[in-house]
Amino acid sequence: MDDERHRVEQERRRGRAALTAEVGRFERFSRVEVADGWDIPEENGVLRTTVREERARSVVNYVASPDLPFDRSLNPYRGCEHGCIYCFARPSHAYLGLSPGLDFETQLVARPNAPEVLAKELSAKRYRVQPLAIGTNTDPYQPIERDRGIMRACLEVLRAFRHPVAIVTKGVLIERDLDILGDMAAQGLVRVGxxxxxxxxGLARRMEPRCPAPARRLQAVRACVAAGVPVRIMASPMIPALSDPELEKILEAGKDAGACSASYIMLRLPREVAGLWQDWLAEHYPDRAARVMGHVKAMHGGDVYSAKWFHRMKGEGVYADLVAQRFRRAVRRLGLDSVQPRLRCDLFRVPPRPGEQLSLF
Structure with missing residues (x-):
């Protein structure tokens, strides 16, 4: 865990989950806030969100993880203002020379040319269609999407190409795009988690400070279902001794909202996330910190985290098995144990460009 020298004053990080802005693992020098005697309001105020733009050269990211149900993904943004303290994507900010802590929540990167680059990549003769996953690293419906609209523009490209897509989000801004998603769902081209x-x-506000409230997310489930979009309720991550007692109630709420399937993942603490999480836990739930971390370590052979394939998502051992049994029984009872329908790849086609003559055949 980080020592007190690296902590940012509580007032400055109001509305944020991480406690520090310590630099990532690739940097040679550490970074510590020190009072220099000057009282400059713009330097001492609450941390604000900043966004810089990146001109992407490629946006379809191919992955080869055998325990993932997709082989390619897209991320319209880097960093995520939702600020979930447990987010396994935080270490990716270190590649930008930024902190996986507060920088991940406050210093964001938008990729405004993503729709244009996506269309170009899908049009390549060598491209072979398979479902594209969006929301696997950072949330495409985080607050800055309201003004930027990059996710919506990407969806317009996918609809034009009749390309299948699987979306994962906590953001209720997805409701804005139900006109597109409803059209795609009618063709078997989209599913949402x-x-x-x-x-x-209260727990959600502390742990996921800029996410919509849980009840509001369930409203988004209802809206998606009403538009004909199949929704999976994701009880993820389940946190031992903190949120996992709610597993069945979350699944029941998802069922009541119209979800057709369900999934869960246990808390994952790769790289810098481990220290960030333990600092947060010690500040907000000091009475439960040892118990929570004891269960986490028990699921990973005594370590805080193991990246082993087919192990990292659920863990192993007595506690992990107990949660798995509870999940299986609950989804069977609720009728959420069905697999979401396979997305169609046979409808894919490159749309004609403006001015191109349509084929007669």
Missing amino acids: ISVTTLDA
Whole structure:
């Protein structure tokens, strides 16, 4: 865990989950806030979100993880203002020379040319269609999407190409795009996963400070279902001794909202996330910190985290098995144990460019 020297004053990080802005693992020098005697309001105020732009050269990211149900993904943004303290994507900010802590939540990168580059990549003769996953690293419906609209523009490209897509989000801004998603769902081209980590609004506010409230996310499930979009309720991540007692209630709430399937993942703490999480836990739940971390380590052979394939998502051992049994029984009872329908790849086609003559055959 980080020592007190690296902590940012509580007032400055109001509305954020991480406690520090310590630099990532690739940097040679550490970074510590020190009072220099000057009282400059713009330097001492609450941390604000900043966004810089990146001109992407490629946006379809191919992955070869055998325990993932997709082989390619797209991320319209780097960093995520939702600020979920447990987010396994935080270490990716270190590649930018930024902190996986507060920088991940406050210093964001937008990729405004993503739709244009996506269309170009899908048009390549060598391209072979398979479902594209969006929301696997950072949330495409985080607050800055309201003004930027990059996710919506990407969806317009995917609809034009009749390309299948699987979306994961906590953001209720997805409701804005139900005109596109409804059209795609009618063709079997889209499915959505909406994550509800806890039904406790207080816990959610501390753990996921800029995410919509849990009840509001369930409203988004209802809206998607009403538009004909199949939704999976994601009880993820389940946190031992903190949120996992709610597992069944989360699944029941998802079922009541119209979800047709369900999934869960246990808390994952790769790289810098481990220290960030333990600092947060010690500040907000010091009475439960040892118990929570004891269960986490028990699921990973005594370590805080193991990246072993087919192990990292669920863990192993007595506690992990117990949660798995509870999940299986609950989804069977609720009728959420069905697999979401396979997305169609046979409808894919490169649309004609403006001015091109349509084929007669």
